Amino acid sequence: MSMPDPKIEAIRRFFTAYAAHDLDGMRAVLADDVAWTIPGHHPLSGVKHGVEEVAAFLAELGKAGFQAEPVFLEADHEYVVDIHRGWTTQGVGRVDTLWALVWHFDADGKVDRVVNLSGDQHQMDAFVWANYRLAPVPERLA
Numbered sequence: 001m002s003m004p005d006p007k008i009e010a011i012r013r014f015f016t017a018y019a020a021h022d023l024d025g026m027r028a029v030l031a032d033d034v035a036w037t038i039p040g041h042h043p044l045s046g047v048k049h050g051v052e053e054v055a056a057f058l059a060e061l062g063k064a065g066f067q068a069e070p071v072f073l074e075a076d077h078e079y080v081v082d083i084h085r086g087w088t089t090q091g092v093g094r095v096d097t098l099w100a101l102v103w104h105f106d107a108d109g110k111v112d113r114v115v116n117l118s119g120d121q122h123q124m125d126a127f128v129w130a131n132y133r134l135a136p137v138p139e140r141l142a
Contacts (some may be wrong), residue, residue: 033051038112043128102117
């Protein structure tokens with residue numbers, strides 16, 4: 001019987017922490033200098049730099065009741081690819097689509113890069129614009 005891949009186990013721990021809204025559990029999987037790319041044309045899109053910025057982003061998703069159910073996990077020596085169903089439970093409109101995430105692991109076994117790919121980017125863009133407001137100018141430009 002083969003040993004489970006530690007990278008896949010790390011992603012499973014991340015999803016368990018995500019389901020419990022356990023930001024510290026999610027932080028435990030991420031490198032301090034993680035770069036997390038969120039696709040789209042909405043206020044939450046773009047690259048999040050560092051574990052605290054990623055945690056703040058994930059906390060915002062938590063306000064909309066985002067849930068994730070892993071469907072597929074596969075690893076090689078450096079990456080994990082996960083496909084999961086992601087959906088919202090609160091807010092105006094809804095998101096319910098498949099997501100593919102490409103997780104890269106550094107030499108210390110921590111996630112240092114994540115790239116999100118949405119199965120329905122238009123749905124996500126519309127949901128975020130309906131439920132998240134930009135800060136007023138000049139705070140938004142600071």
